[in-house]
Amino acid sequence: MKKQRPVNLDLNTIKFPPSAISSILHRVTGVAMFFALLFVIWAWAASLGSEQGFNDVQAIMDGFIGKFVALGTVSALTYHILGGIRHGIMDMGYWEELESGNLSANIIIGIWIVLTLILGVALW
Amino acid sequence: MVTNQASMKRNGIQDWVSLRATALIIALYSFYIAFVFFTAPTLTYPIWQGIFASMFMKVFTFAALVSIMLHVRIGLWQVLTDYVKPAGLRAGIQYVLNLIAFAYVAVGLFVLWGV
Numbered sequence: 001m002k003k004q005r006p007v008n009l010d011l012n013t014i015k016f017p018p019s020a021i022s023s024i025l026h027r028v029t030g031v032a033m034f035f036a037l038l039f040v041i042w043a044w045a046a047s048l049g050s051e052q053g054f055n056d057v058q059a060i061m062d063g064f065i066g067k068f069v070a071l072g073t074v075s076a077l078t079y080h081i082l083g084g085i086r087h088g089i090m091d092m093g094y095w096e097e098l099e100s101g102n103l104s105a106n107i108i109i110g111i112w113i114v115l116t117l118i119l120g121v122a123l124w
Numbered sequence: 125m126v127t128n129q130a131s132m133k134r135n136g137i138q139d140w141v142s143l144r145a146t147a148l149i150i151a152l153y154s155f156y157i158a159f160v161f162f163t164a165p166t167l168t169y170p171i172w173q174g175i176f177a178s179m180f181m182k183v184f185t186f187a188a189l190v191s192i193m194l195h196v197r198i199g200l201w202q203v204l205t206d207y208v209k210p211a212g213l214r215a216g217i218q219y220v221l222n223l224i225a226f227a228y229v230a231v232g233l234f235v236l237w238g239v
Contacts, residue, residue: 030199034221037192041228045235048176054169077154084147091144 022105026083029076036073067123075116082108143198146191153188176239189232193225 046053060066208214
């Protein structure tokens with residue numbers, strides 16, 4: 001390998017474009033939801049199993065941890081669906097250029113943050 | 125089209141279509157559940173059970189769980205092939221994760237059976 005290539009170690013001058021952030025968020029939220037399903041399916045199964053189980057789950061969902069996990073899970077799902085819709089539109093040939101791709105990425109990230117805030121306020 | 129030994133007879137088009145077909149079902153189910161939560165009166169145990177007692181809801185829920193299993197099979201494979209390079213380790217992780225995904229479906233089936 002040639003050693004005399006220019007090297008840029010000034011990390012402050014390097015940043016991911018919005019489309020890259022959108023891509024990594026899609027992956028992170030997808031993997032996160034896979035593991036969140038452990039909690040979701042457990043809570044769903046327990047709440048349908050018996051009246052006692054239902055009350056237990058309801059008590060957990062009223063507490064901080066339950067609300068925190070619920071917010072995280074629904075927020076991840078919200079992003080993943082928004083990103084999925086963007087992917088679907090890109091499948092049809094739109095938003096594939098540098099400018100439109102970054103703009104649409106910024107817009108869905110914006111919508112996601114707003115929806116997450118609304119959900120957080122609604123839960124607490 | 126690349127369907128060689130290395131890809132274990134899978135092909136990209138099938139994955140591409142499956143990912144989107146299952147995504148549609150999961151998204152529709154998510155919207156429906158959100159709709160149920162918004163429109164339901166204060167949830168009590170009988171109301172909660174009643175929601176999942178209908179055949180429509182049982183089938184929809186089961187379809188969503190199977191879709192999640194298929195969706196995750198492709199999605200986690202995509203992520204793992206990018207970040208976990210040793211083939212043996214990746215195969216092991218995929219084996220465990222796909223087993224968990226199957227367990228989600230199995231739990232769902234037995235829970236729905238009992239409602």
